[in-house]
Ligand SMILES: Nc1ncnc2c1ncn2[C@@H]1O[C@H](COP(=O)(O)OP(=O)(O)OP(=O)(O)O)[C@@H](O)[C@H]1O
């Protein structure tokens with residue numbers, strides 16, 4: 001099976017609210033999949049379950065045939081760190097750290113010499129074209145630059161899959177276009193797969209597939 005990640009009949013309820021219903025999907029190595037649907041259709045909830053951040057009410061998420069529900073909290077964190085890069089609409093950078101330090105941040109749980117940490121982060125910053133902003137703090141960066149830092153951070157452990165929840169939602173059209181080009185470059189150069197939640201027709205048009213969401217379930221075009 002060449003699936004990176006597979007979801008089978010995922011359901012998630014919050015009290016009486018059924019946020020996701022019977023959602024099945026799979027992501028293959030090196031593909032770009034767009035997830036689209038109206039506000040409240042369950043896209044973020046689905047992403048959180050795929051990342052193991054939220055437990056499904058029923059159904060399961062499989063990674064390499066392993067059910068995430070069988071992992072304890074520590075193993076789940078290790079799995080996420082090794083396999084998944086997360087990118088959000090709000091960039092969630094740490095304001096007191098430089099761009100380079102933000103990118104290096106996920107490496108801290110590992111024993112590593114500071115020099116190696118910085119070198120690894122520098123390589124990722126170069127991938128997103130921000131070598132010349134390494135020492136800037138987030139407040140000294142544009143929105144697009146902050147998102148590129150967040151993407152570099154998501155790439156630090158060389159995940160096979162990036163889950164991005166409206167990554168261009170806070171950016172102007174032109175800057176959003178640059179982030180989209182970066183995603184394609186990552187796919188083409190590093191074989192990274194991406195699942196991108198988006199309202200942006202340009203992002204959707206450039207994807208290999210589109211997963212449509214409505215009322216918590218799939219309605220693919
Ligand atoms: N923690 C929660 N508690 C209760 N209800 C929730 C919770 N999280 C989400 N919901 C509800 O579940 C539904 C799906 O929410 P979700 O955030 O997944 O939608 P979305 O498709 O990401 O929307 P948007 O495009 O606005 O980000 C919504 O009706 C929402 O109100």
Ligand SMILES: [Mg+2]
Pocket residue numbers: 043044045165
């Ligand atoms: Mg959402």
